[in-house]
Amino acid sequence: MNITAVILAAGQGTRMRSTLPKVLHPLLGRSLIWYTLEATREVTGAKPVVIIGHGAEPIRQAIGDAAQLILQEPQLGTGHALMQAEGLLQGKSDTILVIAADMPLLTPVTLKRLVQAHTAPAGQREKTPVITLLAALSDDAHGFGRLIRNADGEVQAVVEEAQATPEQLRLRELNTSVYCFTAPWLWSALHRIPLSPKGEYYLTDLVAVAVADGLAVQAVVVEDSGEAIGINTRVHLAEAEAILRHRINQTWMLAGVTLIDPNTTYIEPGVEVGQDTIIWPNTHLQGATKIGEACNLGPNSLIRDTRIGDRCKVLASVVEKAVLEDEVDIGPYAHLRKGAHLARGVHMGNFGEVKNSYLGPGTKMGHFSYLGDATLGSGVNIGAGTITCNFDGKQKNPTEIGAGAFIGSDTMLVAPVKLGEGAVTGAGAVVTKDIPAHTLAVGMPARAIRKLEKRE
DSSP, rough: OEHHHEEEEEOGGGOOOSOGGGGGGGTTEEEHHHHHHHHHHHHHHSOOOOEEBBBHHHHHHTTSSSSSEEEEOOOOOOOHHHHTHHHHHHHTTSSSEEEEETTTTHHHHHHHHHHHHHHGGGSSSSSSSEEEEEEEEOSSTTTTTEEOOOOOEEEEEEGGGOOOOHHTTHHHHHEEEEEEEEEEHHHGGGGGGOTTTSOOOOOTHHHHHHHHOOEEEEEESSSGGGGGGOOOSSSHHHHHHHHHHHHHHHHHHHTTTTEEEEEEEETTTTOEEEETTTEEETTEEEOOEEESSSEEEEEEEEEESEEOOOEEEEEOEEEEEEEEOOTTTEEESOOEEETTOOOOOEEEOTTTTOOOEEEEEOOOEESSSSSSSSOTTTTEETTOOEEEEOOOOOOOOOOEEOTTEETTTOOOEEEEEEEEETOOOOOTOOEEEOOOTEEEEEEEEEEEEEEOOOOO
């Protein structure tokens, strides 16, 4: 059985009141259409076809090669949008799965149920349908049309909310605009959709076309109506984010992660968290972040695109594109920027910042310090107020500090500069020249005053 998914993403989305195409609005760190792309790819095992129209170029750039793109121009409704795929798909697929790009909460499990119901062997049902649509039971219609059934319970039509009578508006069975079509029938039926009073062609009218042909239309009801939220406004977007956050947080708690307050914990799709990690309130885990086991994160921390080892602590800090090996603790109010790499057992206290630097095992950086473009050996002590002066107005320059060095408080390290193993600077030193190993340097500018004994 050959199934192709077609994602409808050509709509203007005027109710979002935004210059950004609706399907590119972010939902927990990903665009709306990303969720639909992922779900359909898992169901069909192949790239979907995406129909684009309004905002075509930014959508094209966002999707890249994740789908086959077809431009609908002009945009004359959902039925007209699907017609644009006929030339590409006719004769190549037995079943066409159609879904709107603004339904990010639909899971692969639900879509597989829909496909299986449509493609079940003839012996397992009374009639073979040409349309199987996904329905939802809800008191909040979210703008969806209503399913109309006859006395025998057979689907006869879909009435859009704007055209529904008061009696029809009271119906709770909603058409979610997700369909499976039998392909040979679909391509001919599309050309028999009547033109609406608005001058458009609607997929919902295919139900009436099938009934007029004497063919079966069946409905599969989604088990969790929360999956069937279509995003038309920013209110809907917020509702969807709350549902998605709950779904993700519940998954991690069942996997052995403690969330002190799930309602204020934000974990994006794609993040990995090891068991026995504790996440405190108002902590955000974003992007390609991977957290080890038995860590303690937050409260009030933001961790993005970062790899954190086991038994680490991050208190009230911002960590971006960094690496923390095992047993590192930072914060409160620390900032790790791109390229920061803290080796095993590093301690970084309050109001410190590290950018594009390596801190060797066991190094201590207590507070109020900045290290940029620096390489530190093991067991280095960074005194309060230490700064690497790494930018000369034209380029960034490196600082190298050997193992066991002791940097006194308020030391200015004017890069490029090297401090040897076991070197020591006095408080307030301004280091403009290299300091040999096991040498004490003091003053402004700093000068070497004596050699030191090696410390064990």
